[in-house]
Amino acid sequence: MKKIFALIAVFAALCMFGGCDVSSDGKGTGGQxxxxxxxxxxAPLNEMLAADYSKIGLTVTDTFDGAYLKSEYNFLYADDxxxxxxxxxxxxxxLSLPGASEGETPETSSDGMKVIYRGxxxxxxxxxxxxxxxxxxxxxxxxxxGFTFKEEYxxxxxxxxxxxxxxxxxAEAFWGSEISCSDMKISATFLDFFYDITITYTxxxxxxxxxxxxxxx
Amino acid sequence: MQRISxxxxxxxxxxxxxxxxxxAGSVSSGSAPADAAADYYAPITAAGxxxxxxxxxxxxxxxxxxxxxxxxxxxxxxxxRTDPGPNGELAEFYAQTxxxxxxxxxxxxxxxxxxxxxxxxxxxxxGESGGGADLLHIRPTExxxxxxxxxxxxxxxSGSKNTVIxxxxxxxxxxxxxxxGGGLFEPLDQVKGDVARIxxxxxxxxxxxxxxxxxxxGNGRSNYFGTLHFTDIVSASNEKGATxxxxxxxxxxxxxxxxxxxxxxxxxIQGNRNPFVDHPEYAEAIWGDGTTEVKPTALTLSPSSxxxxxxxxxxxxxxxxxxxxxxxxxxxxxDSSVLSxxxxxxxxxxxxxxxxxxxxxxxxxVKAVAEVTVERPVDQAKLEAFHAAVEDIDGEGTLARRAAxxxxxxxxxxxxxxxxxPLAEEDIGRLSAALDxxxxxxxxxxxxxxxxxxxxxxGIGKLIG
Numbered sequence: 001m002k003k004i005f006a007l008i009a010v011f012a013a014l015c016m017f018g019g020c021d022v023s024s025d026g027k028g029t030g031g032q033x034x035x036x037x038x039x040x041x042x043a044p045l046n047e048m049l050a051a052d053y054s055k056i057g058l059t060v061t062d063t064f065d066g067a068y069l070k071s072e073y074n075f076l077y078a079d080d081x082x083x084x085x086x087x088x089x090x091x092x093x094x095l096s097l098p099g100a101s102e103g104e105t106p107e108t109s110s111d112g113m114k115v116i117y118r119g120x121x122x123x124x125x126x127x128x129x130x131x132x133x134x135x136x137x138x139x140x141x142x143x144x145x146g147f148t149f150k151e152e153y154x155x156x157x158x159x160x161x162x163x164x165x166x167x168x169x170x171a172e173a174f175w176g177s178e179i180s181c182s183d184m185k186i187s188a189t190f191l192d193f194f195y196d197i198t199i200t201y202t203x204x205x206x207x208x209x210x211x212x213x214x215x216x217x
Numbered sequence: 218m219q220r221i222s223x224x225x226x227x228x229x230x231x232x233x234x235x236x237x238x239x240x241a242g243s244v245s246s247g248s249a250p251a252d253a254a255a256d257y258y259a260p261i262t263a264a265g266x267x268x269x270x271x272x273x274x275x276x277x278x279x280x281x282x283x284x285x286x287x288x289x290x291x292x293x294x295x296x297x298r299t300d301p302g303p304n305g306e307l308a309e310f311y312a313q314t315x316x317x318x319x320x321x322x323x324x325x326x327x328x329x330x331x332x333x334x335x336x337x338x339x340x341x342x343x344g345e346s347g348g349g350a351d352l353l354h355i356r357p358t359e360x361x362x363x364x365x366x367x368x369x370x371x372x373x374x375s376g377s378k379n380t381v382i383x384x385x386x387x388x389x390x391x392x393x394x395x396x397x398g399g400g401l402f403e404p405l406d407q408v409k410g411d412v413a414r415i416x417x418x419x420x421x422x423x424x425x426x427x428x429x430x431x432x433x434x435g436n437g438r439s440n441y442f443g444t445l446h447f448t449d450i451v452s453a454s455n456e457k458g459a460t461x462x463x464x465x466x467x468x469x470x471x472x473x474x475x476x477x478x479x480x481x482x483x484x485x486i487q488g489n490r491n492p493f494v495d496h497p498e499y500a501e502a503i504w505g506d507g508t509t510e511v512k513p514t515a516l517t518l519s520p521s522s523x524x525x526x527x528x529x530x531x532x533x534x535x536x537x538x539x540x541x542x543x544x545x546x547x548x549x550x551x552d553s554s555v556l557s558x559x560x561x562x563x564x565x566x567x568x569x570x571x572x573x574x575x576x577x578x579x580x581x582x583v584k585a586v587a588e589v590t591v592e593r594p595v596d597q598a599k600l601e602a603f604h605a606a607v608e609d610i611d612g613e614g615t616l617a618r619r620a621a622x623x624x625x626x627x628x629x630x631x632x633x634x635x636x637x638x639p640l641a642e643e644d645i646g647r648l649s650a651a652l653d654x655x656x657x658x659x660x661x662x663x664x665x666x667x668x669x670x671x672x673x674x675x676g677i678g679k680l681i682g
Binding site: 049056058060062064065066067069071073089090091092093094095096097098111112113146147175176177179180181199203205207209211213 | 615616617620623624627630631645648649652655656659660661662663665666668669670672673674675676677
């Protein structure tokens with residue numbers, strides 16, 4: 001349950017930056033359940049995904065035209081069951097003639113090319129409530145989307161007891177929802193729980209994307 | 218009736234005498250200072266020339282009833298009256314700043330007795346008596362300033378010159394006190410008139426009456442009087458040149474309140490006054506063109522208003538009314554960041570409005586003012602820099618290079634003012650178009666980043682279990 005609320009907050013944060021498309025619904029095509037297989041070496045990975053973690057971190061690095069944007073999210077689970085999302089998201093800054101822009105000047109990077117949005121959100125009454133008081137309602141299809149590990153989704157896979165490296169040959173199936181990409185690769189480290197999952201791909205617009213998920217029990 | 222003892226009688230007599238002296242003193246000094254000065258010059262009837270010189274000599278020597286001693290010239294009580302400075306101390310003569318009135322026999326930072334007309338240049342006429350102890354002559358100077366001046370003649374130093382600095386007993390810099398160079402001494406501008414009027418007084422007083430067309434040497438001893446020349450104390454090739462320098466200084470630096478109060482104190486102590494302080498026009502009348510200077514009642518500046526561009530200069534012409542009145546003026550400006558003025562030539566330094574004031578040397582209350590408006594011209598260099606930056610905008614390189622070129626153009630744009638902006642419209646349009654293209658690209662990249670984050674979070678949607 002903690003994780004539902006955390007995900008709500010993340011979607012709400014995305015929508016602040018003008019592009020979050022929550023209508024791209026998760027179809028759960030990866031299946032809610034792993035079908036038992038004689039050689040289902042990937043079943044433990046799906047079980048690990050379902051474990052309780054005290055902290056989940058996510059860093060999204062998007063590389064465009066020699067420049068990159070970094071978006072960081074941290075989900076923190078307190079003993080009282082409350083969830084706090086801390087985020088710091090970079091976007092490229094638009095340029096304008098002096099005096100043309102109005103309002104407060106946001107935080108910028110040292111080279112002035114990026115603006116940085118920081119904040120926190122807590123879940124209250126089924127909504128993500130941000131530090132400036134803005135609220136966002138939870139989307140409906142959260143539970144149906146997400147990774148599913150299956151042998152047939154991967155190529156050139158190297159699965160050992162503590163790591164996985166593979167090409168993701170069926171990205172949409174693995175992702176559980178639509179995703180426009182090519183040349184997706186995955187590497188993960190784990191033991192009884194995931195330590196980290198790194199996913200890279202080339203987006204439809206040609207930009208390079210890297211996801212780094214970190215897990216803390 | 219009981220007889221009064223001799224001792225008592227003596228006491229009573231002494232008391233009566235003291236009261237009588239005090240009473241006489243109060244009666245004799247009953248007139249107000251201004252009235253006393255006016256009454257003092259009642260015997261002067263000549264308009265100028267030798268006759269005026271003789272009358273002035275006779276006046277200041279016959280009224281010089283008490284010849285002070287050299288010891289009197291180190292009396293702080295006298296000099297706090299003849300040379301009053303700040304905080305009840307003295308005014309250092311050449312620096313005209315505060316000088317301690319405590320006499321310490323000329324120790325560094327304390328005062329010495331300055332012979333404005335050096336003893337060594339008086340043809341042996343005075344040392345420490347007569348003219349060498351006259352309160353209208355001997356001035357308090359700091360001992361090192363006194364030494365620096367030495368027995369150098371007065372002059373305007375044309376070559377290199379060293380600034381004499383007055384330092385007090387604590388070694389603090391109290392300001393400049395004149396200049397030395399080439400064996401000469403040049404007072405500060407604000408002291409030149411003081412020096413000139415003392416020299417004129419000494420010449421007029423201590424020349425024997427026959428030298429200055431007088432009829433008597435007054436109450437002085439004959440040994441106090443002799444033959445003096447201006448060239449004895451002023452560096453010049455001849456007497457005419459020395460006289461002209463003194464007349465210039467007399468005009469450049471009119472009498473101030475310090476000199477006027479000195480005259481009052483001197484008259485109270487020794488009986489006479491320096492006539493060239495009360496009537497500086499006497500100097501020109503005696504040694505100038507022979508007529509008393511006509512003081513102006515009004516001044517006019519032409520033009521009375523003007524408009525200049527930064528860097529331009531223009532001369533102002535001053536005329537005085539009535540006809541024949543002196544048009545000698547000093548110049549000043551109301552805002553030195555907008556204008557400067559020298560000898561009537563106005564130079565525009567910065568954008569704005571300011572005034573130029575011409576103040577009569579003869580009568581500082583008579584002034585004329587010109588209004589000046591300064592405009593700043595178009596800064597062609599800034600326009601060209603902006604144009605070059607717009608030309609250099611990178612519309613096809615990496616995002617970082619595009620951004621850097623646009624920032625350079627924006628920086629050049631920010632330097633433009635309302636003078637240049639109307640002339641840069643075409644380049645401003647090009648810059649705006651380039652900014653629009655850049656921002657469209659940025660928005661597309663940001664949308665891509667949003668999509669990537671959205672997908673990343675959908676990837677862990679199943680973590681709900």
